[in-house]
Amino acid sequence: MSSSIAVDVRDLVKVYPGGVRGVDGLSFGVAVGEIYGLVGPNGSGKTTALRIIATLLKPSGGYVRVLGFDPVTEATRVREVIAYLPEEAGAYRDLTGLDFIRFFLRARFSGRRLEEAVEEAVRIADLGSDIRRPVRGYSKGMKRLLALSVVLASRPRLLVLDEPTSGLDVERSLRVRNLVREHARSYGATVLLSSHNMLEVEYLCDRVGIIYRGRLVAEGTPGELRARYSARNLEEVFLRAVGG
Amino acid sequence: MVFASLVKKEVMVVLKSPAFIVGVVILVVYFSILGRAIGVATEQATREVVGSYVGVVSEDAGYVTCRLLQLANTTLSGRLIKVPTVEEGLGRFPAVVVVPRGFGDSLLRNSTLYLYGYVRLDSVSLAQSARVQLVNSVARVLEELSRALLAAEKGVNVSDILRTLVPRVEARVGGKVVDFNALTSLLLSVMMFVYMVGLLGVLTLMYSSQSVATEKEEKAFEMLLTLPISRTAIAVAKVVGAAVLSLIMVVAYFAGLSFILVSIGTSESAVEGQRVAAAASLWNLVQFLGGEGVALLALSLGLMLVFSGSLGLLVGALSSDTRVAGAMAGPVGVVLFAGLLASQFTGIPLSPLSSLLGASVYGLPLAILVSYVLGDITIALQATGLATAVTVLTVLAVIGVFDSERILIGVSLRRRRPG
Numbered sequence: 001m002s003s004s005i006a007v008d009v010r011d012l013v014k015v016y017p018g019g020v021r022g023v024d025g026l027s028f029g030v031a032v033g034e035i036y037g038l039v040g041p042n043g044s045g046k047t048t049a050l051r052i053i054a055t056l057l058k059p060s061g062g063y064v065r066v067l068g069f070d071p072v073t074e075a076t077r078v079r080e081v082i083a084y085l086p087e088e089a090g091a092y093r094d095l096t097g098l099d100f101i102r103f104f105l106r107a108r109f110s111g112r113r114l115e116e117a118v119e120e121a122v123r124i125a126d127l128g129s130d131i132r133r134p135v136r137g138y139s140k141g142m143k144r145l146l147a148l149s150v151v152l153a154s155r156p157r158l159l160v161l162d163e164p165t166s167g168l169d170v171e172r173s174l175r176v177r178n179l180v181r182e183h184a185r186s187y188g189a190t191v192l193l194s195s196h197n198m199l200e201v202e203y204l205c206d207r208v209g210i211i212y213r214g215r216l217v218a219e220g221t222p223g224e225l226r227a228r229y230s231a232r233n234l235e236e237v238f239l240r241a242v243g244g
Numbered sequence: 245m246v247f248a249s250l251v252k253k254e255v256m257v258v259l260k261s262p263a264f265i266v267g268v269v270i271l272v273v274y275f276s277i278l279g280r281a282i283g284v285a286t287e288q289a290t291r292e293v294v295g296s297y298v299g300v301v302s303e304d305a306g307y308v309t310c311r312l313l314q315l316a317n318t319t320l321s322g323r324l325i326k327v328p329t330v331e332e333g334l335g336r337f338p339a340v341v342v343v344p345r346g347f348g349d350s351l352l353r354n355s356t357l358y359l360y361g362y363v364r365l366d367s368v369s370l371a372q373s374a375r376v377q378l379v380n381s382v383a384r385v386l387e388e389l390s391r392a393l394l395a396a397e398k399g400v401n402v403s404d405i406l407r408t409l410v411p412r413v414e415a416r417v418g419g420k421v422v423d424f425n426a427l428t429s430l431l432l433s434v435m436m437f438v439y440m441v442g443l444l445g446v447l448t449l450m451y452s453s454q455s456v457a458t459e460k461e462e463k464a465f466e467m468l469l470t471l472p473i474s475r476t477a478i479a480v481a482k483v484v485g486a487a488v489l490s491l492i493m494v495v496a497y498f499a500g501l502s503f504i505l506v507s508i509g510t511s512e513s514a515v516e517g518q519r520v521a522a523a524a525s526l527w528n529l530v531q532f533l534g535g536e537g538v539a540l541l542a543l544s545l546g547l548m549l550v551f552s553g554s555l556g557l558l559v560g561a562l563s564s565d566t567r568v569a570g571a572m573a574g575p576v577g578v579v580l581f582a583g584l585l586a587s588q589f590t591g592i593p594l595s596p597l598s599s600l601l602g603a604s605v606y607g608l609p610l611a612i613l614v615s616y617v618l619g620d621i622t623i624a625l626q627a628t629g630l631a632t633a634v635t636v637l638t639v640l641a642v643i644g645v646f647d648s649e650r651i652l653i654g655v656s657l658r659r660r661r662p663g
């Protein structure tokens with residue numbers, strides 16, 4: 001096992017109760033410090049794969065290692081080194097944004113470190129005076145930013161982001177992308193994200209994996225993929241990879 | 245038309261939920277069994293009071309008393325059976341009356357008459373306390389007849405004879421004689437305690453099931469579950485939180501209730517009297533149970549809170565949202581609480597088997613009561629052991645579910661499709 005591999009997934013299978021196969025023989029690897037994007041049609045298994053990596057689901061078969069730890073038998077070790085942004089992240093309706101940030105960061109930091117992390121999260125969320133209002137009154141994008149601010153301020157070694165910019169406007173999406181990239185570069189963090197936005201993936205990701213019906217059908221840098229499918233952009237790559 | 249389809253949607257979204265259907269089935273089955281049990285018990289109690297034989301121990305061999313008892317026996321269609329001793333009588337009949345020495349003389353002197361009644365209690369229930377009616381009905385007949393007898397003797401009108409016959413009733417429980425009124429007030433205060441605790445338990449169940457389901461709905465749960473904190477700590481925090489909330493609720497409830505009682509009381513002294521009586525019956529309970537018994541009751545309260553909270557967490561964890569959690573927690577709570585209510589009618593056997601009540605945790609206080617009434621502490625200890633085992637198992641189940649992916653994806657009630 002190489003220590004330069006942050007996420008190692010081989011022949012991963014997940015059968016949900018009821019018999020649906022969430023992922024079915026998925027294999028991919030993410031190097032340390034890399035930003036890796038999983039793209040694929042709705043229901044192709046992106047969220048399933050990320051949830052297994054984030055210790056939320058147990059795989060039915062296959063091999064998974066996250067920074068060298070097994071998410072099943074060493075779940076706590078994995079949770080210490082990752083931060084996970086779920087597909088639909090919300091917050092406690094009756095707490096304020098600030099309460100929410102403080103509650104989540106207290107699980108990882110204490111004392112001065114905690115105060116610094118809270119400050120950083122507040123800066124990332126950039127919600128102005130709304131941060132002191134109950135989450136009940138937040139818009140979808142505001143809740144997304146709040147959750148994202150906690151995940152980034154946790155300064156994990158691996159960021160697992162399920163559609164990080166879904167529901168955000170153009171300007172905020174751009175800001176989030178820059179934040180994620182900056183985070184990866186300045187702290188040497190690894191990023192594994194899923195997205196439906198090919199522009200985002202092209203701009204942000206070092207490597208891209210295209211997942212279709214629970215398995216990987218193509219993988220490479222955006223440039224490599226464009227060349228392989230003789231496409232002008234990743235959208236064309238996507239359509240050709242999952243179309244035929 | 246649009247409105248009709250809106251209503252239809254509201255009904256269908258709930259009706260289609262398997263949890264709702266399971267809940268309805270639980271309630272229907274449970275209440276039909278319960279209804280039958282209560283019906284049988286009430287019928288039996290009524291039959292007992294109406295048709296039962298009563299043993300009579302006559303310590304007065306005088307002519308007047310013998311004549312009186314003969315007449316009474318005719319009036320009661322031969323339901324009075326002479327027995328040599330109270331012990332023997334209670335072995336054969338649910339109630340025995342003792343006509344004391346000098347009864348006939350008192351009658352002729354027209355002074356107050358005393359009659360002693362003994363009832364056998366086999367179970368703790370309101371129906372059983374109806375056995376006292378047996379003694380009372382014999383007392384009423386004897387009173388009427390003695391007035392008639394005296395009137396005939398003195399050659400006056402029956403209505404001119406005023407007479408009081410005072411029945412004194414004691415209860416026999418497992419060979420021990422206890423003052424019947426004291427026992428009744430004791431039973432009432434224990435029932436009060438049991439209901440208060442039951443209410444506390446059901447509320448805790450509701451709060452803890454909602455706390456998980458709401459967190460899922462608010463979409464913060466997945467982030468919480470990926471934090472590097474132990475899932476057991478998360479679960480325990482939820483149980484404690486739910487218990488605190490329900491304690492606040494129950495305290496508010498009983499404070500409100502006593503406020504109403506105070507407000508509607510017209511005379512201050514009557515209210516004061518009630519309060520003194522309530523305090524006295526509580527004090528009765530404490531004295532009856534002793535320090536050890538009170539400690540056991542406190543422990544039963546703790547077990548009930550942990551059990552309810554954990555059960556609620558199981559319901560909430562396996563439900564996909566608050567609707568499903570509510571549909572499941574409601575029937576479970578009602579079943580537990582209605583079980584307590586039913587015990588008043590069906591009765592709790594005053595036998596060592598009552599320790600099995602401990603397995604429901606909610607019935608533990610009743611088992612402790614039975615144990616102390618019978619004077620057999622092992623029943624209380626066995627029941628507490630059972631309740632502890634059930635609670636521990638529930639807690640282990642919660643920890644298991646919290647550590648598994650079931651907490652996120654719930655249980656699938658549908659069968660796995662082939663292929």
Ligand SMILES: Nc1ncnc2c1ncn2[C@@H]1O[C@H](COP(=O)(O)OP(=O)(O)OP(=O)(O)O)[C@@H](O)[C@H]1O
Nearest residue numbers: 016020021022041042043044045046047048049653
């Ligand atoms: N809790 C669940 N129970 C049963 N099946 C599930 C569950 N969650 C997901 N699935 C199934 O697993 C498959 C993959 O779903 P998944 O959510 O991983 O897709 P996705 O790639 O994230 O899709 P999207 O782009 O829409 O988010 C789908 O067929 C879905 O129906």
Ligand SMILES: [Mg+2]
Nearest residue numbers: 046047048087
């Ligand atoms: Mg998804």
